[in-house]
Structures are given as structure tokens and as C-alpha cells.
Amino acid sequence: MESTADRYGRSFADVYDSWYSDDASAPGFDAAAVCAAIDGLTRGAADILEVGVGTGRLAIPLALAGHRVVGLDSSRDMLVRLEENIDRVGTGSGSVRAVLGDASATLPPDRVDAVLGAFNLIVNLPGRSAQAAFVAAAAQRLAPGGVVILDAYLPDDTTEHRRDLVTRSVDAESVVLIATEVDPVTATVAGAHIELRDGSVRLRPWRVCPIPLATLDQMAADAGLALAHRWADYRRTPFDPQGSWAVSVYVRAPDRRG
Secondary structure (H helix, E strand, C coil): CHHHHHHHHHHHHHCCCHCCCCCCCCCCCCCHHHHHHHHHHCCEEEEEHHHHHHHHHHHHHHHHHCEEEEEEEECHHHHHHHHHHHHHHCCCCCCEEEEECCCCCCCCCCEEEEEEECCCCCHHHHHHHHHHHHHHHHHEEEEEEEEEEEEEECCCCCCCCCCEEEEEEEEEEEEEEEEEEECCCCEEEEEEEEECCCCCEEEEEEECCCCCCCHHHHHHHHHEEEEEECCCCCCCCCCCCCCEEEEEEEEECCCCCC
């Protein structure tokens, strides 16, 4: 049975770089901002585990900045694109090592200075148990002084079953629509990008499980982590509880025994 992540990779690998690379519609979430934030947290070249590495949208710029990146993804299609991008761009003084694996099952055993789950990685995991398992595994991979960095959009408080259809883009070659269905009972959002091009239609399905910050913080606490920073974006804009996104940085909680 195809996993949610495999389906996402198969659906989006061929367009991911063109649709999402340094997306101007999401200021503060571009690669330069992410790299600057991580540089500030790790204070120099670091060992980084990026979970949901995709095509290398962040891993390659991080490597070019001197970091050593292990990039985990459950989609072979995404990792093929990652290797192609590495061959084309290079990694400078850093490195990127691609690993095929499931974030909610097991992480590479290496101890790292930072675990990065960017661009909604946490909500792309299939449910609360998978999310909690990932946070716990991330905590176990931290070297002393390490950080876990997670970003996600903030879910609204809707209690109604809702369907929406919006236009993502229109140009001379294609139209892309986004259809979504919100199920408050299962706390999931199912959707598809609908691409109309040259008389053909392609569906690119996806499914997410939005997570309230209180729930995420409790998962972190259960894993022995404590919140160190919370920003609205990677430019370290002060967090707004009424905003739409949060970047959360966790560290190991102090040992209060004895």
C-alpha cells in the first residue's frame, strides 16, 4: 500500500523545484532565511539531519554554507531529484548524504547538532502517533546543545466539515487549482492540486494532519524537549498567536532529578 509520503513524492517531485523553490509568496521561509536562522542556532558548520529533504531545496544551500547534511525522505522520486540537483549545483565545502526512510518509523543513527523538519514536515506525517514518534526520535538524535527545528501552519478552530476550491496559478501554459476537504472529526485535510495543461488534467493528491501548538509542545515535552524559541518565520519575526505560521525551536529540557 502506498504511503502518504510516497504519494506526495510521486505527485510533486517533477514540479517541486519550479513550484516551490524560494517561493516569493512565503517571505521568511526562503532558503536564505532558513540558513541564517540555523547558522545563528548552531554557531558554525554543523551536522544537520533534515527530515523530508525532498529535492534539496534547503539541504543544498545549507551544504554550500558549510554544513554537513543528512537528508531523509521516504520518496525515491524526491531523492532522485535531490541527487540530480547535487550533481548540477554541488555542495561546496559542506556535504549532503541522501537516505531513504520513513520519519515516523526510524531516523538515521547519527548524533546531530540540529534536526530540521521544515515546510510542514510535521503535519505531513499521518496522524498523532506518527508525529509523536518522529518528535521522540528527533530528540534522541541530538548531540549536546542540539536543537530540533519544526515549522507548520497553524490550524483554525473550525468544527465544520468543509470543502474549498481555490486558484493557485494561471499562466499561458497551465492553470493550477487546489481542492481541499477539511474533516474536523479526524483532524485531517485531504486535497489535490489540479493541473490543467494542454487539454489534459493531472491530479496531485496530498493529505495533512494539522497540529495545534499546544499538542506539539506536549509531544516535545514527552520526548524530553523544551521550547527555546518560537517565531512567525525564519527571519525570527516575533510569533503572533493570531498569525498563520510558527517556527518552533526545541532543546533538551534541563534534568530536574536530584
